[in-house]
Amino acid sequence: MIRMYFSQCGDSVVLILHFYIDNIMMKKLTVLFFLISSFFYSQQTEQEMKNILFDIEFSTAGPKEIEKIDSLIKVCKQNSYNDCVALGYLKIANIYNRNSDMKRSFYYTDKVEKENLINSDTDFEVIFYLHLQRSLLYQKLGERVTSLKQLDEMYDKVMQTNNAYFIYLINWQYAGIYNEINKKELALKHYKTAYKYSKIYRENKGELYRIDKNRLSNSYKTSPYLAGIYLDLNKPDSAKIYIEEAIQNEKKIDEIGIRYITSYYAGRYFKSIKQIPEAQHHLWICKNIANNYYKSENYQKSVAMELKSLYESTGQKDSIAYYSNWLLEIESSNKNQNQLLNDTVDKQNELETNKIKKETKNLFFILSVSVAVCILFIFLFLYYYRKHKSKNLDKIDIPHQPSVDESAFKEIIQLAKENNPEFLTRFNEYYPHFSEELLKISPLKISEIRFCAYIYLNFSTKEIAEYTFTSVRTVQTKKYNLRKKMNIPGDMDIYVWFSKLLK
Structure with a gap:
């Protein structure tokens, strides 16, 4: 037994030595590979380096792709290819944005300016992508006014370029924002423009544009999105045309992103015309893609809600419970x-x-x-x-000054924190002219006046969300809707506006 024990120990030592040697060899091979690839990339022109960046897979991109882009950026810095460095940062930012890692996405977007990569000689394409990426980030944060401003700064310049690729991208982004704020007709207008110019890009008459897999797959996504807006406008006949086109387009290019979008809107379309098996088939495809590739809340929540709605229409209780739980898990995991x-x-x-x-x-x-x-x-x-x-x-929250009756004011604050039904009644007693002044401006609902009272008391977005048991996103949306209803100027902080209401 002793001999057997030492024999086993010896075998273990040999295995550890083999692993250690193999590990060293792998590290050496990795370094060697990096040196060879760096030498190869260093021989490329800036345009060739840009093309290499654009060809890196986006829809399924993860740490390996980001590592590759980082190595390309290092070579570009050595050759002073500033435009290429900026595009590399923006591509990494877009990958992190797709995966909902907003901190890193902002970090790489900011690096473009921090490293002084934008100047009078910067290629228009870089400036365009910078504004587009920032618009995407602010849209995801719910800052839609700021998101639209990023696009407004570029729109006229983009149209002047007559570049079909740029024109379809900026209109596509406009459409997405207008769709979120329920301006469906404006969204339809921009989706139509995006669809038109995406086809011009794909036709590529005179070979004006470089066609690569990432850009090509993006251009095909305009068809399902156009179908989606027609579904929202309750025009299934129009939606059918673009769904059929999207399904045909999906067969032309094998790409995860186009498959997800096409399956999602196809599922919605078939659900709307009561073809349940077809709807289920497409939404399951969509669900599998979301689980394996798209960890962002937007992608997973959308398909989960559609599947829950589908099974509600068929009365399948087990499936309804399953997708209800999935939605709760998605919301919980995205709270942080x-x-x-x-x-x-x-x-x-x-x-x-x-x-x-x-x-x-x-x-x-x-x-x-x-x-x-x-x-x-x-x-x-x-x-x-x-x-x-x-x-x-207008950006600083002006602290609210309580009246003489300090104890009554403290009581109101406590009622607000408890979300007590008596809060608004006591508030109106304490500030008798508040509701009156609001109603002079706009016919608000009781719930809206209550929300205004929270703002007047200078509670932050996070505090309002906590006290009213809602999400931060919901409070931001209510603030945005309130701005529109009360005609509060875009450059005026909402807290400052309310602080001046009774003065």
């Missing part, structure tokens, strides 16, 4: 992510504030250099300082 999104934006605002403070200190230093130009610098400083101060007043 939603928190991260808001923290990311807060951090960005903090960085911008620090940057402004640093610039102000530098300006003070310059003012002290020369007496001859002192008056000019003081004038410029006062001008920009006042402009900056007036701009930021």
Whole structure:
């Protein structure tokens, strides 16, 4: 037995040595492969490097693809290919955005400017993708006004390029935002434009455009999206045309992204015309893709809701319960992510504030250099300082000043935190003119007046969500709808607006 024990120990040692040697060999081979690939890439022109970046798979991209892009960026930096570096960062940002890792997505988007990659010589394509990526990020955060501004800054320039690829992409993004805020006719208009120019891109008359798999698959997605908006407008006959076209297009190109979108809208279409087996078939395809490739809440929640609705129409209780639980799991797993999104934006605002403070200190230093130009610098400083101060007043939550009766005010605050039904009654007693002033502006519902009272008391978005047992996204949406209903200017902070209501 002793001999057998030592024999086994010896075998284990040999195995460990083999593993150790193999591991060292693998590391050496990896380094060697990297050196060879770096040498190969270093011989490429900037345009060739861009093409290599564009050819990297997007729909199924993960750590390996990001690692490859990082290695390409290093080579581009060595060759001073700034446009290529910027495009590499933006592609990584887009991959993280697709996987709902917003912190890293913002990080790589910001690197484009932090490394001074945007200047007068920057290719228009880079600037376009930067605005498009930021629009996507702000849309995901629910900041749709800011998202639209990113597109507005580029729209006229994009149309002037007459580049079918750029035109269809920007219209597609516009359509998605308008669809989210329930402006269906505007969404339809932009989807039609995107559809038209995506076909022009694919036809590629005169070989004006480079056709690669990623861009090609994207261009095919306009058909199912157009079908989807017709379904929303209750026009199944029109939707049918584009669903059939999308299913035919799916056979032309083997790509996960186009398969997911086509299956999703095909499932919705067949559900709407009561063809349950076909709807189930397409939605199951969609579900499998979402589980294996798309971990983002948007992708999984959409298909889960459609499947739940499908089984509700057929009365299959077990399936209804299954997908109801799945929806709860999705919402639960993304709760932390939603928190991260808001923290990311807060951090960005903090960085911008620090940057402004640093610039102000530098300006003070310059003012002290020369007496001859002192008056000019003081004038410029006062001008920009006042402009900056007036701009930021609308971004700072002005603390609410309670009246003399401190105990009554504390009672109102406590009722608000408890979401007590008596809250609005006590609030109106304490501020008798508040509801009256609101109703002069717009005929609000009781629930909306109650929500306004929370804002007037200076509760933050997170606090309102906590006290009213809703999500942060729901509170943001209510604020957005309230802005529209009350005609609150876009550049005015909603808390500042309410603080001035009774003055």
